[in-house]
Amino acid sequence: MIANDSHFPPRQTHLSAEDRHIYNWAKNAALADTQAVIKPENEAQLQAAIAGAQGQVRVMGSRMSPGRMLSLQNSQDTLIDTSALRGLLSSDEHSATFAGGTSLHEVYQVLTAMNRMLAASPGVIDSQTLAGAISTGTHGQGLQQSSLADEALSIRLVDAEGDVHHFDRQHPWFGAVQLGLGALGAISAVTLRTRPATLFTCYKNAGEADNLEKELLEWNQQWPLSKCWWFPDENQVHVWNAHQASDAEQAAWRNNRGDLVVEQQTSDEMNDTVDKTLVQMRSDTNIRDENGKPFRTVTRFKDFSNVTGDIYQVFCRGIATPQINIEIGIPLARAPQVIEALKAWHASDHPHMHYPVILRCTGPSQAWLSPAWQEATCFFGFVVYYAEDGSLSQEGVAFLREVEKLLAQHGGKPHWGKYFDASLYDWPALYPQWQQFASVRAALDPQGKFLNQFSAELLA
Structure with missing residues (x-):
């Protein structure tokens, strides 16, 4: 096990009752000190x-991100807890407005009750707040x-002077506010575009990964929703492909009282691979605990x-458990080349595989700082999960370091809410709107009130 690492710190497993700090999730x-928190x-x-x-x-929202995103340095600094700023504020035929501190779980519950959904597929967990996500x-x-x-159709944001701004899609700064890293102000409300709820049937398959470079593109071109897990040690891939449920599948879901319908026919194709991964x-x-969350x-x-359900029942199936999670975006056209590079690295170096590689593709984003x-x-x-004592596998951390370097060399862009080594990236070269974002930040927060050491260095 590894005891400490600047990018991948150990987690605290035995906090004393006298500890007066607030920690990330x-x-x-x-x-910060608990006295620095305002709610x-x-x-x-x-x-x-x-x-x-x-x-x-x-x-702060649910504090799911690495601590450096939120950490404060000085006693006069303030950490704002937005958990009381939650709930549906208004809705109409095509949109719904939620307070920024609303959890995604509540957003999805409310929309489902309205027989509405977002066009965006959910992430694997729904613990995040809307503003943080x-x-x-x-x-x-x-x-x-x-x-x-x-x-997002519009975003309400409180700037460094305490003034409220309303940004909609016509505003020239909207692309900056969409993904602001918490550096532009505090999001108090978000109006989301909604659409009629749709049921999906997700077909699950397993096979060899020999043609993953080609098949990944085909799956994503042929299916509205696609996700896969690649197990390089076993040369196997597990894929979920989903499309709109048929009339018969929708009827089965309704007959199941709106719960996820699971087909009776099962496949054991992944069982040996899963058992090896578990070891x-x-x-x-x-x-x-043999049934522990990881x-x-x-x-x-x-x-x-195979399963049938609404989009949240099918895809929002993650199990929140402490981990180091690195996610790097690669332009889809270059994804086959990166898969080939990973295969070559795996064949030559045999890196330690703690968990399968997760592959998810999205369409283009309009947010200036989106990796897409x-x-x-x-x-x-x-992913590398924390050990019982709060440490991390040394081999697992070594894998994370090397795989991030490899993807960074191929022009990868890290997910902002996960772990990454900022020294690997030339941000202005990766993001053509980087300087424009900096100008918007300076206009909304000229004194840098919404920065901390990490974000100040990042945006310098």
Whole structure:
């Protein structure tokens, strides 16, 4: 096990009752003293808290991101808890407006009850707040959609002076505000574009990964929603492809009282591969519970079946568990080349595989700092789970370091809400709108109130 690492810190597993810090969700970073936290009950209190802050301000939602995104340095700094700013504010035939602190789980529940949905496919978990998910580029899968931020019709934002701004799609700064990294202000409300709810049937298959370079493109071109897990050690891939459910499948779902319908016919094609992966994960983590959360994330691939349900029932199936998660976006046209490079690296170096490679593709995004800005993109995801004692597998961390270097060399762009080594990237070269974003940030926050050490260095 590895005890410490600047990019991949150990998590705290035994905090004392005397500890007066607030931590990020993974508990691998202390964000601030609890006395630095302010919890406004409404937008007016949010305005007053920001206007009256003497030091720097960071706005937190569910704290799912790495601690560096939120960490404060000085006693006069303020950490704003937005959890009370939640709920549906208004809706009409084509949109719904939610407070920024609303969890995605609540957003999806409310829309489902309205028989509506977002065009954007959900991420694997729904613990994030709406404002946090937008600000870091949360996305799902499928070339016919992009990130959650691309479903925003308008965004209300409180600037460094406490003034409220309303940005809609006609505003020249909207592309900056869509994905602002928390550096432009505090999002108090978001109006999302909605559409009639649709049921999907997801077909699950397993096979060899010999032709993954070609098949990945074919799956995403042929299916509205597609996602796969690649197990290089076993040369196997597990793929989920979904399209709109047939009339008979929709009737079966309604007869099942609106719960996910699971076909009775199952496949054991993944069972041996999953068992091998579980052996490695248990060795890496020393977690004694055979049904621990990290293991359940891959055990679900055993005896898999096709399913029918709404988009959230089908794809929002993640199990939130502390981990180091790196996700790098590669332009879709270059994804086959990167898969070939990964195969060559795996064949020559035999890197330690803690977990399968996760592949999700999206259509172009209009957010200036989205890794998918203006081009279809394939996101390569890599995971290492924390061990029982809060440490990380040294081999697992070495894999993460090397695989990120490889993808960065191929022009990859990291997911902002996950872990990455900023020194690997030339941000202005990767993002043509980088300087325009910096200008918007300076206009909304000329004194840098919404920065911290990490974001100030990132945007310098």
